[in-house]
Amino acid sequence: MTLKLFLQYFWRDFRKQKKRATLTVAAIVWGTFSILMLLAFGEGLKDQLGKNQRSLGECIIIVWPGQTSIPYKGLPRGRRIHFRPEDVELIKKSIPEISRVGAEYSNWGVDVVNGKKVFSQHVTGEYPTYEYMRVQYAERGGRYLNDTDMEYKRRVVFLGYELNKKLFGDEPSVGQTVFISRIPFTVIGVGQNKQQMGMYGGPDVEKATMPATTYQSIFGDKYLDNLVIQPRDAETAELVKSRLYQVMGAKAQFDPTDKQALSIWDTIENQKDFAKMMLGMQIFMGILGGLTLLIAGVGVANIMYVVIKERTKEIGIKMALGARPQTIHNQFLLEALLICFSGGAIGIFISQLLCDLASIVPRDPTSSMSWLGNPTISLPIGIITVVILAIIGLTAGYFPARRAARLNPAETLRYE
Amino acid sequence: MSSNGTMVKLSGVRKIYDTGKVKVEALRGIDLSVRRGEFMTLVGPSGSGKSTLMNILGCLDVPSDGTYEFDGQRVDRLPLSQLAEIRNRSIGFVFQNFNLLPYSTALENVELPLVFRGLGAKERRKRASELLEKIGLGDRMEHKATELSGGQMQRVAIARALANNPPLLLADEPTGNLDSASGREIVDLFEELWKAGHTIMIITHDPNLPMRTERTIHMRDGRLENGAAG
Ligand SMILES: Nc1ncnc2c1ncn2[C@@H]1O[C@H](COP(=O)(O)OP(=O)(O)OP(=O)(O)O)[C@@H](O)[C@H]1O
Numbered sequence A: 001m002t003l004k005l006f007l008q009y010f011w012r013d014f015r016k017q018k019k020r021a022t023l024t025v026a027a028i029v030w031g032t033f034s035i036l037m038l039l040a041f042g043e044g045l046k047d048q049l050g051k052n053q054r055s056l057g058e059c060i061i062i063v064w065p066g067q068t069s070i071p072y073k074g075l076p077r078g079r080r081i082h083f084r085p086e087d088v089e090l091i092k093k094s095i096p097e098i099s100r101v102g103a104e105y106s107n108w109g110v111d112v113v114n115g116k117k118v119f120s121q122h123v124t125g126e127y128p129t130y131e132y133m134r135v136q137y138a139e140r141g142g143r144y145l146n147d148t149d150m151e152y153k154r155r156v157v158f159l160g161y162e163l164n165k166k167l168f169g170d171e172p173s174v175g176q177t178v179f180i181s182r183i184p185f186t187v188i189g190v191g192q193n194k195q196q197m198g199m200y201g202g203p204d205v206e207k208a209t210m211p212a213t214t215y216q217s218i219f220g221d222k223y224l225d226n227l228v229i230q231p232r233d234a235e236t237a238e239l240v241k242s243r244l245y246q247v248m249g250a251k252a253q254f255d256p257t258d259k260q261a262l263s264i265w266d267t268i269e270n271q272k273d274f275a276k277m278m279l280g281m282q283i284f285m286g287i288l289g290g291l292t293l294l295i296a297g298v299g300v301a302n303i304m305y306v307v308i309k310e311r312t313k314e315i316g317i318k319m320a321l322g323a324r325p326q327t328i329h330n331q332f333l334l335e336a337l338l339i340c341f342s343g344g345a346i347g348i349f350i351s352q353l354l355c356d357l358a359s360i361v362p363r364d365p366t367s368s369m370s371w372l373g374n375p376t377i378s379l380p381i382g383i384i385t386v387v388i389l390a391i392i393g394l395t396a397g398y399f400p401a402r403r404a405a406r407l408n409p410a411e412t413l414r415y416e
Numbered sequence B: 001m002s003s004n005g006t007m008v009k010l011s012g013v014r015k016i017y018d019t020g021k022v023k024v025e026a027l028r029g030i031d032l033s034v035r036r037g038e039f040m041t042l043v044g045p046s047g048s049g050k051s052t053l054m055n056i057l058g059c060l061d062v063p064s065d066g067t068y069e070f071d072g073q074r075v076d077r078l079p080l081s082q083l084a085e086i087r088n089r090s091i092g093f094v095f096q097n098f099n100l101l102p103y104s105t106a107l108e109n110v111e112l113p114l115v116f117r118g119l120g121a122k123e124r125r126k127r128a129s130e131l132l133e134k135i136g137l138g139d140r141m142e143h144k145a146t147e148l149s150g151g152q153m154q155r156v157a158i159a160r161a162l163a164n165n166p167p168l169l170l171a172d173e174p175t176g177n178l179d180s181a182s183g184r185e186i187v188d189l190f191e192e193l194w195k196a197g198h199t200i201m202i203i204t205h206d207p208n209l210p211m212r213t214e215r216t217i218h219m220r221d222g223r224l225e226n227g228a229a230g
């Protein structure tokens, strides 16, 4: 079969049954489009949700002091546990599986003032390790707290993105002075804007943060509000938690099996659950798109049966001239594939167009649109789609093609 | 196979069409031999089984019973793909209603048997255009089949039947749809082809045609009437 003849007949049939063929191709286009969109937006959403999820921190364990629930060495139950600055050093030294540890003090309703602008804000005193653990990255031109700030109890402040906007608007703020609790602080950096999915004590973008030592000297808190620990490896999280109970139990006098003595939020576990959820979502979306394509495939099979009926005479002529059953079979299989791939190509084209459009639309990271992320037709998604189209084309074409190939040449030539 | 050996040999061939409720016995025991190079006509009343016989001779259908030897080879139980190959290489068909692919050009129609044989495009084109020149349609090669007259269509069909230079040509009422002048031209063409060495069998209702052939076979009710076993 020459390609030219093949395409010629394909095109002629197509025009003869314009309506049916158009509907079938449209179904393939729609199926391809929906499966691609579902997968592409799924991918974008996954990326974006992952980013938001990580804006709290990458693989961190947050620990709050609790109350004992088991009597220990003659001490009664119901005793409050406290974290002190020296505990941070102790934990770091005693648990080698930990890569970073930090802690914070925090206080609400503290006046933060720039000239005539006065706001009552959430103010924290943090350890410099928070920069990486809690994703407290500075915008260009500024920085987060460092060890020297800690050591010298410097009066420096790191402003959350939104707080900075309220205090300074679009004016540059790094190097400027703000008053916190009527004490002057130099702004050293402004946090990057972030959409935060997990949080405690309020969003980071609304906070004013100073070195923990500075905070302690000003506000006089005896105890840290909470600790943040980052294991070297997500796999050792369980080990790190049980070590923490031992180390803190010995230090603060509680039974290491007393779960209530510490209150722990393991974001690593969350992240694992989250990954599973996203995978489930993508599988679900893929199945939906696949079903649409399946229905389209039935349409293709149907149209092929009609095509073969209408071309019975042509099949008979070809058989009389020596076309083998296999040749006839291949011809119709190829036609079914061609319908699928032309519909698929249009579907892929429209999807790509929409993805491009979606990524052109400007969005700031806190708007609701940003949840979509950047939908992308990745190579694996493209390959999956093409394979699905091929499978549908082959199965939809197989049975009609087999019928055509098994026709009796003499009968076929009598057909009018 | 020697040049004057047996081309076709049918023994006890029966064909029963089973159309669900009724069974039609179209051929009721046919014994027939055709020598290589014979020119013959097959005549008989409508419904006597002429086309059925020709379909079996042309490997377009298989007998319900009996044996068929084509060119010394038993072909009545061959698989479909081998029958296709025999039709492609050894048998040329000409039909009453031409059976050209209507939207293809004369050239493309003549090329078709060469396509199924697996010949390359260049060779196909060369062979097909030579054949069309030979039958006097050199100036109609790029015309669609639908743009040709009946006589021209039938000549294209003959050129197509000759594409693979098959020894046997089978024609089922080739002049049935033509006016008498075009019909005469077609019969002349067949006579030329016979002289060139082809074995030819023509089904016809034209009472004059049998006079021009070497042998005439009469059919009635699925049987041969005279000493056709020849
Ligand atoms: N495919 C078929 N199914 C059922 N019956 C058939 C079939 N083909 C032929 N017949 C029957 O077989 C008988 C012989 O038919 P055939 O076509 O061979 O006759 P014919 O001699 O060629 O007639 P005509 O001169 O009209 O072409 C007829 O009774 C016909 O109805």
Ligand SMILES: [Mg+2]
Residues within 6 Å of the ligand: B050, B051, B052, B172
């Ligand atoms: Mg007939």
